[in-house]
Amino acid sequence: MSDRKLLITGASGKLGQQVIKYLLNDFNIPANQLIATSRNAASLRELADKGVDVREADFSNPASLEAAFAGADNLLLISIDAIGQRSELHRNAVLAAQNVGIKHLTYTSMPAADTSPVVFAFEHEATEKAITDSQISNWTILRNNWYFENLAEFFASTLQTQAWLTAAKEGKTAQLSRLDLAYAAAASVAKALNGKQTLTLNGPESLTTEQMAAKINQALGLNIQVIHQSDEELKAQLESFGLPEGIVALVTTMDQHARGAFSDGSSQDFEVLTGRKPQDFSQWLEANKAMLSQIAQGA
Numbered sequence: 001m002s003d004r005k006l007l008i009t010g011a012s013g014k015l016g017q018q019v020i021k022y023l024l025n026d027f028n029i030p031a032n033q034l035i036a037t038s039r040n041a042a043s044l045r046e047l048a049d050k051g052v053d054v055r056e057a058d059f060s061n062p063a064s065l066e067a068a069f070a071g072a073d074n075l076l077l078i079s080i081d082a083i084g085q086r087s088e089l090h091r092n093a094v095l096a097a098q099n100v101g102i103k104h105l106t107y108t109s110m111p112a113a114d115t116s117p118v119v120f121a122f123e124h125e126a127t128e129k130a131i132t133d134s135q136i137s138n139w140t141i142l143r144n145n146w147y148f149e150n151l152a153e154f155f156a157s158t159l160q161t162q163a164w165l166t167a168a169k170e171g172k173t174a175q176l177s178r179l180d181l182a183y184a185a186a187a188s189v190a191k192a193l194n195g196k197q198t199l200t201l202n203g204p205e206s207l208t209t210e211q212m213a214a215k216i217n218q219a220l221g222l223n224i225q226v227i228h229q230s231d232e233e234l235k236a237q238l239e240s241f242g243l244p245e246g247i248v249a250l251v252t253t254m255d256q257h258a259r260g261a262f263s264d265g266s267s268q269d270f271e272v273l274t275g276r277k278p279q280d281f282s283q284w285l286e287a288n289k290a291m292l293s294q295i296a297q298g299a
C-alpha cells in the first residue's frame, strides 16, 4: 500500500460517502491517508471522528481550492449537482488540482459526453476538455452510465402511475447501480492508473424501456405499461403536467440519448478496472424491493 494521500470531493454526497466507505473498508486505505471535502465541513463530522482529514472546498470559490487540495496526491473529482454551472466550477477544480501538482485525477463523467444530445452533456464535455488540456500527467475519466437509482429518485411517478411515457423507442441503456459506480471510483482513485484513459462504465446488460419495465413488473408485482411517444408528444405531455422547462428538456433529451444508443454497449472497462462484475438490474430490484414497493404505494 502506497502512502499517497487520496482526496475525494463531494464526500458528503450519496456517491462520495460510499466511495469513502469502500476506500476504508475494501481498499484498506488508512483514514489518515484520506482527505474528504465538502462546502460544509460540519457535514463530514463522522469522517473527521474516524481520522479522515476533512476540509472545505467550494468550486465556486477558486481562490480557496489550492489550499483545500494541498498535500493530496490522487484526487477524485465527483461531478457536482449544480447543472448549468458545472463547466466553470469543474474547470476551477481541475486548474487547482493541476496547480497543486496532483499526480492522478479521476473524474465522474457521463456516457458519450462529447456527442450525446442530453441537455447537460456539454458540461461534462467541457470538464473532460479541461482535464485533457491540463498539465496533469495521469488521469482517468469515468464515463458513468445512468444509475439504477434514478428510477426511485427521479422517475418515482413511473412506479406510482404504472405508466412509462417514453420517446426512447427500442433504444437500450446499460445502467448500473450507484454502489457499483462508487466502487469503480474508489478503485480508480486508489489504483491511480498511469497515463491518460477514458473508461466507459456500463452495467452487465443493455435494456430497452420495455425490458426494464418487464423486470420491474416481475420483481415488484406491478403492471407498468410502456407508452411510446414521439419527441413532440412526450414534450407536450410533460408540459401539460406543469413540469419546469429544464426538466422537460432533460427527460426528452435523455430519451433521445437512449434512442441514439449513446448509453448502449458492452464495454468491459468496469470489470477491468475493478476485477468484479457489476450487479444486474434484476439483482438490484431484488435488493431494493422494499424501498421501491413503498414508493410504488405512494408511501
Ligand SMILES: NC(=O)c1ccc[n+]([C@@H]2O[C@H](COP(=O)([O-])OP(=O)(O)OC[C@H]3O[C@@H](n4cnc5c(N)ncnc54)[C@H](OP(=O)(O)O)[C@@H]3O)[C@@H](O)[C@H]2O)c1
Residues within 6 Å of the ligand: 009, 010, 011, 012, 013, 014, 015, 016, 037, 038, 039, 040, 043, 057, 058, 059, 060, 078, 079, 080, 081, 082, 089, 108, 144, 145, 146, 147, 150
Ligand atoms: N449517472 C447518473 O445517472 C447520475 C445520477 C445523478 C447524479 N449524477 C452525477 O453524479 C454526481 C454524484 O452523484 P450523487 O448521487 O452523489 O449526488 P449528490 O448526493 O447530489 O452529491 C452532489 C455533491 O456535489 C457537491 N457540490 C455541489 N456544489 C458544489 C460546489 N460548488 N463545490 C463543491 N462541491 C459541490 C455536494 O457537496 P456539498 O454540498 O457537501 O458541498 C455533494 O456532495 C452528481 O452530482 C451528478 O453530477 C449522475
